[in-house]
Amino acid sequence: MSPRPVKLNKLGVLMVGAALGGLFAVGLVFQIGLFDGTGSGSQKRALSSLLEDERNTVEVFDASSPSVVNIDPSPSRKDIRWASGQREPGAGTGSGFIWDDSGHIVTNYHVVEESSAVMVTTFDQRRMRAKVVGVDPSKDIAILKCSGEQGNLSPVPLGDDTGLRVGQKVLAIGNPFGLDHTLSAGIVSALDRELETRGGRTIEGVIQTDAAINPGNSGGPLLDTEGRLVGMNTGIVSVSGASAGVGFAVPVSTIERVVPDLIKYGHVRQVKLGIRFLPERVSRRAGIRGLAVGRVMKGSEAEKAGIYGIRRQGAGLTWMGDVVTAADDVPVLNRNDLLNVLDRKQEGDVVVLTLLREGGEVKVRVPFEIER
Numbered sequence: 001m002s003p004r005p006v007k008l009n010k011l012g013v014l015m016v017g018a019a020l021g022g023l024f025a026v027g028l029v030f031q032i033g034l035f036d037g038t039g040s041g042s043q044k045r046a047l048s049s050l051l052e053d054e055r056n057t058v059e060v061f062d063a064s065s066p067s068v069v070n071i072d073p074s075p076s077r078k079d080i081r082w083a084s085g086q087r088e089p090g091a092g093t094g095s096g097f098i099w100d101d102s103g104h105i106v107t108n109y110h111v112v113e114e115s116s117a118v119m120v121t122t123f124d125q126r127r128m129r130a131k132v133v134g135v136d137p138s139k140d141i142a143i144l145k146c147s148g149e150q151g152n153l154s155p156v157p158l159g160d161d162t163g164l165r166v167g168q169k170v171l172a173i174g175n176p177f178g179l180d181h182t183l184s185a186g187i188v189s190a191l192d193r194e195l196e197t198r199g200g201r202t203i204e205g206v207i208q209t210d211a212a213i214n215p216g217n218s219g220g221p222l223l224d225t226e227g228r229l230v231g232m233n234t235g236i237v238s239v240s241g242a243s244a245g246v247g248f249a250v251p252v253s254t255i256e257r258v259v260p261d262l263i264k265y266g267h268v269r270q271v272k273l274g275i276r277f278l279p280e281r282v283s284r285r286a287g288i289r290g291l292a293v294g295r296v297m298k299g300s301e302a303e304k305a306g307i308y309g310i311r312r313q314g315a316g317l318t319w320m321g322d323v324v325t326a327a328d329d330v331p332v333l334n335r336n337d338l339l340n341v342l343d344r345k346q347e348g349d350v351v352v353l354t355l356l357r358e359g360g361e362v363k364v365r366v367p368f369e370i371e372r
Contacts, residue, residue, distance in 0.1 A: 053169075060171055060227045061183050066123045067156035068220060069096045070175040071107055071130075071144070073115040095174035095220030096120070096144065097156045097229070103146035104263055106255060107219030108234055109135050110198070112142050120146060123181060134262030138201035138339075139254055140234055143262040156221055159228030161207065161251040164188050172211040172233050172247075174220025186211030186245075195235060195248050204340050205251045207231045213247035222249040229255075257343065271342045272369045273351075274300020275307065277324075280334055290325040290332055290356060305364040307355065325361075326354035342368070 050058065071094040094111030098104075105120060112118055112132050120130045130144040146153075168188045176182050190208035197203060209222065213233050222231035231249030238244045261268045274297040283292045293309040296302050309321035324332050327341040328351060345351060347370040355362050 056225055057171065057183070057185055060223060060225065061173065064156065064171075064173060064221070064223055064227045065181050066154040067098045068123065068173045068181060069098065069105060070094075070121040070180045071096045071105075071111055071219060072119040072121070073112055093175055093178050093216050094218045095216065095233070097219075097221045097232075098153050099143070099259060100155050101153050103130075103150045103153060104133075104259075105130060105144040105146065106232065106259060107142050107144060108232065109137050109140045109142045111219050112144070113137070118144060120144065121180065126151065134266040136258050136262060136268045138197060138268075139203055139258050140195075140197050140250060141232075141255060141258050141262065143259060156223075157226075157228045158256065159224050159226070159230045159252055161205065161230045161253050164191060164207065164224075164230060166191060169225050170207075170209055170211055170230065171223045171225075172209070172213055172217060172220060172249075173223070174213075174217035174233060176212070176214035176216040178216060184212035189246070193248060195250070201336055202340065203250055203254060205254065206234075207249040207251055209247050209249060210245040211247060212243040212245070214243045217247075231255075254343075269370045271345065272300075273342075273366060274302040276309070277335065278310075283323075288323055290323040291335060291338060292323050293321040296321075301367050301369070305353075305366045307353070307364060307366070323356040324353050325356050328352050329354070346370075 073094070094107055096105045096107035096111075099106050113135070115132060117129060117131045120128045122128070128146045128148060128150065130146045132142055133145045134143040135141070166188050169185065170188055171183060171185045173181060173183050176184075186209050188207060189210050192204070193206040193208050194202045194204055195206045207222065207230065211222070213236050217233045218235075220233045221229050222233055224230050229252050231251050232255060233247060233249050235248045236243060237246040258268055275293055276295040276297070278292040278294040280291075283290075286292075293307060295309040296307055307322050311321065324338065326332050327338050330337065330341050332338050332341075332354075342351065345368065348367065350365050350367050353364050353366055355364060
């Protein structure tokens with residue numbers, strides 16, 4: 001049985017790239033020195049003296065930290081909604097990771113959604129301006145492009161989330177509460193969760209972890225024990241606004257599908273099926289389960305496949321069109337269900353639609369195009 005969807009608006013899942021303005025006014029004093037990754041004999045034990053699991057954690061951090069950046073959105077963001085629902089003044093902070101040696105950086109859309117340009121700080125404390133070059137709010141993904149002299153950039157190695165197992169160790173690196181390049185470790189707590197974005201779309205295949213994720217961690221990488229990217233830390237379930245051991249990461253497979261379009265086009269190209277569906281509220285009032293086809297575009301692949309919409313005959317007599325009830329045998333109750341199936345397709349692929357037609361069930365194969 002599939003896990004129940006995790007709904008942001010119902011379970012209180014918080015996007016963790018929250019603002020940090022006024023955070024240190026609570027009376028806590030931190031004495032923090034910049035860590036350059038070198039250490040000394042008096043500051044840390046020799047690597048050879050550590051336990052095997054400790055050595056692995058240290059090695060992953062040392063190898064992966066240069067791929068992680070801190071993101072400081074434009075100070076034009078006048079107020080940010082804090083985890084408690086109150087508003088705090090000042091700029092927010094978030095995390096990101098280097099995608100390629102051309103200066104592209106991946107982060108969460110909610111970290112930069114009100115900004116066109118941001119400041120990026122690398123592991124060696126270089127500060128660079130970056131502009132937002134592409135966003136996909138439906139997957140909470142954004143792409144930044146660094147400008148000016150970039151120096152050596154270290155892209156994060158990509159992993160594979162399809163082979164993850166519950167109980168597997170994972171590590172998160174990010175900028176919680178403004179504390180740059182903070183490491184937390186945990187396990188994969190669950191797989192195949194669904195995370196609802198602000199736009200109402202759901203991200204499928206989301207990874208649940210108990211690695212500590214806090215405000216400022218948004219956009220940072222979730223890594224396996226070989227230092228490969230398996231997800232992007234995005235949200236938490238919390239009453240207090242801080243980590244409660246229930247965090248969520250967008251899977252790397254989703255990121256890999258979205259990023260090339262964002263870099264090339266600035267947005268994700270939409271699938272063209274050639275179908276206009278009836279508004280879901282209309283279908284629900286009529287007691288229809290599925291997506292009711294309202295209109296099929298002339299010359300479209302849907303028309304060639306024999307799909308038809310509402311028809312009128314005689315003196316205003318209306319005949320109900322097809323109703324899409326499944327796509328590739330995945331049940332379709334709403335538009336979001338269909339889009340999640342199509343998201344996994346490439347141009348030239350075929351989707352098999354199950355249709356309810358005049359009380360019977362038929363299946364049709366529909367090739368689809370991607371908009372230019």
